[in-house]
Amino acid sequence: MSGFNQGRRGIIRAAAGLLAAPALLPARRANAMEPVDVELVLAVDVSRSMDPEEQELQFNGYAKAFRDSRLAEGIANGAIGAIAVCFFTWSDWDMQNLLVPWTRIDGAAAAHRFADALDAAPRQAFLYTSISGAIDxxxxLFGQGYEGTRQVVDISGDGINNSGRPLKAARAEALERGIVLNGLAVLDRTPLPPQFANLQPSLDDYYHDEVIGGPGSFLMVAEGFRAFEGAVRRKIIREIALNAPGPRIERAFA
Structure with missing residues (x-):
């Protein structure tokens, strides 16, 4: 009789387990990462070297890039046909503001909504330039709801690291995690006073040697702020395309 009761209890436990199992499925779906072709973080410099006009040129450049039909076409040509992108500004080592959170873009309508969010985002300027803080x-930000075949950080700026921990350490840690670091160096054509002219390296050389890294990484150089719009459009189109052709350093002119 005891054997019968043990068998009966085993059947009851098995049945209870089957009934409980469906309740676990929604939790698993909620925690599942949505696949995309690339997770792209746009990191934009708003240090004091950026005056209000230059900052507006940056924001407008990104917004116009996402309204460009070629960007939507490039996304559609991906294996999945969707990317995830977010946008934050940075300056001092502890000053980063996520202005547009992770957004799935799978066509022109979603890309235009992202551009609208950039238009509406606040414009603020701070003091120093912490590229290391921006990379950290x-x-x-990665792994928040999306799983890309690539994880890319797009860092745009017009100065060298002068705040926070050493850039070399932040860069090395990001590369160890498999993150690709691309750069958009904006060359300010206003000449420096003679006493400062030779105190810092050429910005394009600095970004090439100290900032970018990872498989397929590249540097876009905007030759002045008026060239920023064309530079950022070309850069993002390259970033969303797998194995996109192009030189290690590419230059855009106004």
Missing amino acids: YASQ
Whole structure:
């Protein structure tokens, strides 16, 4: 009789397990990562070297890039046909503001909504230039709902690292995690005073040697702020395309 009761209890436990199993499925779906072709973080410099006009040129450049039909076409040509993108500004080592959170873009309508969010985002300027802080912050943004075949950080700026921990350490840690670092160096054509002219390296050389890294990484150089719009459009189109052709350093002119 005891054997019968043990068998009966085993059947009851098995049945209870089958009944409970469906309740676990929604939790698994909720925690599932949505696949995309690339997770792209746009990191934009708003340090004091950026005056209001230059900052507006940056924001407008990104917004116009997402309204460009070629960008939507490039996304559609991906294996999945969708990307995830977010946008934050940075300056001091502890000053990063996520202005547009992770957004799935799978066509022109979604890309235009992202551009509208950029138009509506606040414009603020701060003091220093912490590229290392921007890389550290960007590295922590990945894995939030999306799983890309690539993880890319797009860092745009017009100055060298002068705040926070050493750039070399932040860069090395990001590369160890498999993150690709691309750069958009904006060359300010206003000449420096003679006493400062030779105190810092050429910005394009600095970004090439100290900032970018990872498989397929590249540097876009905007020759002045008026060239920024064309530079950012070309850069993002390259970033969303797998194995996109192009030189290690590419230059855009106004």
